[in-house]
Amino acid sequence: MRIIHRRRAALVVSAATVLLTTGTVAAPVHAAGPPTADLRADVDRDGSVDVTGATDTVGEDTWSTARGAVFLPNIDDDTKRCPTTGPRGRPLPDGRLASCNDAQDAIVNGADDAADLARLRTVPMPDLAANATGRIEVVSGVSRTRLHIKRAGKWSLVLPGQKLTAAELRDGVELGIEGRDIIRDRAVWDGRAVVRLSVTSDGRTTSDDVTLRLAPLLTHHHVQQTQQVLVTKVKGTDPGSRAQQKFVSDLAEHTKAANLPAPRTLDGGSYNDIWTQDFFEPGYTSMTGPGGQRQTLRIMIRSVQSSWRDAGREVFTKLRGPGTGAVQLAEAADGGGTLDSMGNLETIPPYTHNGQSFPAGRIIQGQFPATGEKPAKSLRTMLASQGMQSPLLLDTGWLHVGHVDEFVQFLPADTPRGWRMAVADPEAGLQLLKDAKAAGHGGKRLFSRPGGTHPVPKDTIDQTLASSRHAEDNALAARKIAESVEILKRETGVTDAEIVKVPALYSRASKWPGVSATDGSRLSRTGSPDAFMDIRGKAPAKSGAKARSSAAAPEPTSAWIPGAINGLLLNDNRYVAPKQWGPVIDGKDIFTTAVTSAYEKAGMKISYIDDYYPYHLGSGEVHCGTNTLRDASAAWWGR
Known part of the structure; x- marks a missing residue:
């Protein structure tokens, strides 16, 4: 048997030399070769497989960001068959929860599941001999994929050694491929799969290979429209629970x-975790489906703090379903710390700069350079292995919680770039106090919020400005924010004119009763009045998970006035910020006025929500307590 790959030869030519009785040699006699195997996939990503023209042939053996067939990690649960509890309603182990999805069985689970298959087709071979046979197989990426064939309108798994009949090859065969998981480490598997069609006729075989790549798992950016806001809701009648419930109802009015x-x-009540931004990150993966429509799977990325952050189980028990999958990554040996919360993962919107292009945006995360602490290796490896959003690390060691969402955000803008960058501005915050003092209002309380069951510092403007510790805190914050801004300007090309500066104040001081901003005490989460506040920056003491190293910064800071930068972008021009509770002068909160002006100049209509208790007092704000699902219909390859 003679085997020919179409990559090397499109036609087999067999020459026979005939020896005549006269001893002379005749000219070669050429016999027609076998029909050529021709397998096609959606190389140009238009949603159809071209078997009559050549639009899906060029580049079928290679893959690039701009061109090449893609397939999806089919890890949703279209028929809701995955169990969420064990016998007698007992919780399932994390591993059992994470292991169930549509790609783990050998069947196509209905029409929705069939839509998650990337199509391949064999080019019809009408002149094929009756005794011809074919074979289709995955020759690279075998254990990472499943290949299905459509026969009589039904899908079935392609089994090893399974043959295609001559009749099927004459008509052309439709196939579908799915990924069984995301790309976790490109050193182990880079997402590539090679599918081979072999056709045998008259003892000779030709074959054709097509290369596909698993569509990357991407994180959302703020240029994508919000479709759904998510929030944790706790039960209970204690002050913290009631305040949190009020926050949820107020949030509904804003949406x-x-x-x-x-x-x-x-x-949240079952897990004592109100930090909806932190225990998972919404992601997505997509390809072009029939009719040119994007076929998108949402994939929720659970934080790697799984051994102690049980709220992450919600991605499997509540969010996984039709069109939505979830993944759990390997946890760090020490249990993970504050850098592993997903509030420490934000995404710069798409940009091109200095020859680098990020059509799906670029991830930023915080790190503690002083101690060498970074987000968990499993998460960083997975994000980098997608090959699209190249994570950029910024210094957040000066912050008590250490998350990038505490000082930087990205806003949609009607500009050539399509977005602006907003950053917290401690110098502007201090200037507001200095101006108020100069106008004779130094005796005003810094916080205008009433006291009661919710602790409110009693410092005046004069006391705050007189505190050398407070001045040092904000000088440190201003310097560190400026360093990160310079990195972001260098990496993205964003200019000063595209940066929105939002007044802010930071402090090392505790926000608990009887402690002023001038005594330098730190906020102790383990001493907070509500258990669900303990979990913000680190695990509760009982978990044994990693706490942040005190060497990173002896007394890291948190937002003092509620951090307006840590708000919720609802759409192109609506933004919800935490209520400021700053000094009220002549009937107006000076921080609210200044923050409103900053966002309005950026084209935003801003509104405010009271998150003081429990979010602000737990060292978080509106963004930390919410999450968003965003539109992912645009092509991630930049078209």
């Missing part, structure tokens, strides 16, 4: 004003 559906609530 309604933005013409968004009511927020989807997750179960």
